[in-house]
Structure formats: C-alpha cells, structure tokens
Amino acid sequence: MSKLRQTAExxxxxxxxxxxxxxxxxxxxxxxVSVTWRDGKLDKVxxxxxxxxxxxxxxxxxxxxxxxxxLRHEALVAFVTxxxxxxxxxxxxxxxxxxxxxxxxxxxxADLAIDDATYExxxxxxxxxxxKELEDAARGVPGAERILxxxxxCSDSRIASHRxxxxxxxxxxxxxxxxxxxxxxxxxxxxRRPEDSAYxxxxxxxxxxxxxxxGREATQRTLSRLGASKGPSAVxxxxxxxxxxxxxxxxxxxxLHGAPLQQQRSFLQGRLGQQIGSPLLDFADDPLxxxxxxxxxxxxxxxxxxxxxxxxxxxxxxxYLDSYYxxxxxxxPTTARMSNLAWSLGNHGRDALIASLARGVLVxxxxxxxxxxxxxxxxxxxxxxxxxxxxIGAPLAEMNIAGNHLTFWQHLAAVGSDPYPYSAMRTPxxxxxxxxxxxT
Numbered sequence: 001m002s003k004l005r006q007t008a009e010x011x012x013x014x015x016x017x018x019x020x021x022x023x024x025x026x027x028x029x030x031x032x033v034s035v036t037w038r039d040g041k042l043d044k045v046x047x048x049x050x051x052x053x054x055x056x057x058x059x060x061x062x063x064x065x066x067x068x069x070x071l072r073h074e075a076l077v078a079f080v081t082x083x084x085x086x087x088x089x090x091x092x093x094x095x096x097x098x099x100x101x102x103x104x105x106x107x108x109x110a111d112l113a114i115d116d117a118t119y120e121x122x123x124x125x126x127x128x129x130x131x132k133e134l135e136d137a138a139r140g141v142p143g144a145e146r147i148l149x150x151x152x153x154c155s156d157s158r159i160a161s162h163r164x165x166x167x168x169x170x171x172x173x174x175x176x177x178x179x180x181x182x183x184x185x186x187x188x189x190x191x192r193r194p195e196d197s198a199y200x201x202x203x204x205x206x207x208x209x210x211x212x213x214x215g216r217e218a219t220q221r222t223l224s225r226l227g228a229s230k231g232p233s234a235v236x237x238x239x240x241x242x243x244x245x246x247x248x249x250x251x252x253x254x255x256l257h258g259a260p261l262q263q264q265r266s267f268l269q270g271r272l273g274q275q276i277g278s279p280l281l282d283f284a285d286d287p288l289x290x291x292x293x294x295x296x297x298x299x300x301x302x303x304x305x306x307x308x309x310x311x312x313x314x315x316x317x318x319x320y321l322d323s324y325y326x327x328x329x330x331x332x333p334t335t336a337r338m339s340n341l342a343w344s345l346g347n348h349g350r351d352a353l354i355a356s357l358a359r360g361v362l363v364x365x366x367x368x369x370x371x372x373x374x375x376x377x378x379x380x381x382x383x384x385x386x387x388x389x390x391x392i393g394a395p396l397a398e399m400n401i402a403g404n405h406l407t408f409w410q411h412l413a414a415v416g417s418d419p420y421p422y423s424a425m426r427t428p429x430x431x432x433x434x435x436x437x438x439x440t
Contacts, residue, residue: 004162018084022058034155037131063096099323107304130154137215169302182218194225228395237360238435242420245427251371258325267376277314277409287339294339294424350429360387376405
C-alpha cells in the first residue's frame with residue numbers, strides 16, 4: 001500500500017472516529033521545477049515541493065473542507081478532531097452528501113499516458129541547457145538584430161495523489177507535465193516594443209517538440225508584429241487562430257457550471273436542449289484522451305470519468321455539475337470540471353480557411369476585455385493580420401470585437417482540422433462570418 005493511500009485512509013478513519021457520518025480524504029505530493037534564462041544569463045530557478053491531505057467532512061447534515069500539510073500522526077489526529085468539532089458549528093445543508101456510489105462504477109482501466117516514468121531523471125543541467133538552446137534559436141532568426149530581450153524557460157511537474165471515501169471509494173492519480181517557452185521583444189521603427197511568445201508542452205518529455213523550433217517561432221511571431229496598425233472598423237469574416245480560440249470558448253463555457261446556473265447568474269440558464277450556436281459547434285468532454293492535459297480515470301468526487309456531449313450541432317446538451325449542484329438543480333451529475341474537449345473537426349487547416357476569403361481578419365491574439373457571464377455580452381481586444389485575396393497581409397493591432405455569445409456563435413462558418421495540441425481545450429482554427437471589428 002502506498003504512503004499516500006495510508007495517509008488518506010488514516011484521515012478518513014480519524015474523521016469517523018471523531019463523529020463524522022461520512023468523510024473523504026485526498027492525500028497528495030507534488031514537485032514543480034522551473035528554470036528561467038534571460039538575455040544570456042540565468043534569471044531564476046524555482047523548485048517547489050508540497051505534501052498534504054485535503055479532508056471533506058459530513059457531520060450531522062453539515063459540511064466542511066479542510067487541509068493540512070502536517071502529516072505527523074499526533075498532528076493529524078488533533079487537526080481532524082478539531083475540524084469535525086468546528087464543522088458542527090456550520091449551518092446545515094441538506095444537499096451536501098457523498099456522490100451515489102453507483103457513480104464510482106465503470107472506471108476505465110485504459111493507460112492514459114499521463115505519467116512519465118523518466119521524470120526523476122531530469123536534471124538541473126538538462127533544464128538549463130534547454131533554456132539556453134531556446135534563446136540561441138530565438139536569436140538565430142533573420143531580423144534578430146531588432147531584438148531587445150529574450151526570456152526563456154524550461155519547466156516540469158509531477159503530481160501524485162490518492163483519494164479515499166468512507167463509503168468504499170479508493171483511487172490513485174499520478175501525472176507529469178513538461179513545458180518549454182520563449183518570449184521575445186523587439187524595437188519597432190516608431191519606438192514601440194512589440195512582444196510575442198511561443199510555448200509547447202506535453203505529458204511526456206519524449207513528446208516535446210524541438211526546443212530550437214520553439215525559440216525560432218517566438219522570434220518569428222514577434223517580428224511579424226512590426227509595423228502593426230489599427231485597421232478600419234468593419235464587419236468582416238474572422239479566422240480565429242487555434243492557439244487563442246480557447247480563450248473565447250472559455251467565456252462561452254464559464255457559465256455552464258453549477259454555481260452560476262443554480263444562482264441564476266448564467267446566460268445559459270434554462271437553455272439545455274436549445275440551439276445556442278451554429279450546427280458546426282459540436283464537441284464533447286472526453287477525459288480518456290491518451291496524453292491529454294485534462295485526462296483522468298475519475299474526477300474530484302471519485303465519479304468514474306466518462307465522455308459526454310456538451311454541444312451537438314449547436315444544441316446545448318449538458319452542463320458541468322458536481323453531485324452537490326446536481327441535487328440542487330434536480331439534474332444528473334456530470335463532473336464539476338472540464339477534462340479535454342473532443343471536437344467534430346472539419347477537413348481544412350488554417351491556411352486553407354484563410355485562402356477561402358477575399359477579405360477578412362486573422363486573429364492571433366486576444367487582449368484584455370471582458371465577458372459578462374450573466375448576460376453573455378463580451379468585448380475583447382484583438383491583434384492579428386488583415387486577410388486580402390486569400391493571403392495574410394499587414395499586421396493589425398489595437399482593435400476590438402464585441403457581441404453576445406448567444407448570437408456570436410451562430411456565425412461560426414467553418415471548423416478547422418487542427419486542434420491545438422498544448423491545451424486541454426484542443427480548439428481548432430475557427431472561421432466566423434460577420435464579426436464586428438472596431439478600429440479607426
């Protein structure tokens with residue numbers, strides 16, 4: 001039996017001995033390491049480890065969630081005993097209870113490929129060499145004489161946990177991640193200092209792309225911003241690059257969770273089964289994607305991870321609900337938190353979608369702005385490039401798009417074939433018709 005499982009089981013036993021009717025415990029340990037290299041020298045090294053146990057208590061119809069990093073037996077006994085006593089002072093909540101144990105059943109045994117067994121072999125020297133390689137590549141691009149500064153980083157993490165419930169659930173998780181990043185700033189002819197970046201990540205170190213390619217991309221992206229200007233206000237087609245599409249989609253999905261739905265602070269309230277987007281808006285939540293950043297065998301309540309539809313041909317099918325908000329809303333629980341998105345993809349990538357347009361805007365960055373989860377209204381700053389005759393043209397900056405999600409997503413005209421690999425949202429390039437751009 002692992003030490004994490006022993007800790008979780010002990011915490012649950014202590015909670016029940018102290019008078020809790022039910023309890024859960026999630027014992028965890030993590031390590032996160034990063035090396036930052038700036039302009040030819042080491043800038044920062046961070047190496048953080050954490051251990052602890054998070055305990056959920058159900059006491060006489062009352063609920064509390066507490067955590068501690070002091071796992072000594074005497075300290076844990078005192079901590080859990082006092083937490084149970086304090087829980088009795090909280091107002092009762094009839095909706096708080098463990099999930100139905102039937103929801104634990106059917107857990108997949110598939111290898112999700114999210115834990116790299118070679119993690120411990122990564123050395124400080126290796127991380128430093130990668131960070132240097134990123135900068136060398138960034139400074140080796142034609143036009144690099146305009147560079148003002150380059151900051152690169154190499155980082156990785158490993159998180160392991162074991163979850164135990166007093167009603168019999170027991171499950172272990174372990175996952176790693178590895179990231180490379182480079183950020184470059186340059187000097188424009190008018191004195192402005194545009195900057196951009198590139199990054200890549202993977203659950204397994206062997207799946208990372210070449211560090212030099214990431215460094216070169218950062219400089220190329222930044223140099224492409226030279227001479228950017230504000231375009232004219234117009235209603236135009238928009239090609240949304242797959243790297244940034246997840247942010248806009250995140251604003252659409254944020255109100256699709258239990259709290260805003262139950263508290264009537266969501267523009268999606270009461271819209272299950274209704275058309276809220278184009279028939280091309282079609283994706284599911286899929287926690288069983290091999291190597292996915294959101295992949296898992298069970299969720300934060302121990303419920304077996306299952307794929308379920310979110311939008312089918314633009315029709316809203318399911319919200320994100322844990323067992324608590326599912327009870328309050330009278331709906332079946334799904335899961336509280338997004339895993340990976342699995343899109344119904346199109347047949348063409350970004351270049352082909354651009355080539356299909358006589359005129360439009362390629363958006364490669366979303367900057368600032370806001371999105372109102374209650375009304376669906378949004379306004380976001382954008383940067384990118386003009387599209388003229390099916391080709392990428394002059395760089396654009398300091399422009400805005402605005403609208404309401406309930407009408408905006410109806411204008412989705414094409415979905416790319418290129419899901420973004422470095423995000424759990426895996427958003428492909430998206431083409432929208434009739435987007436209002438505010439510029440000069």
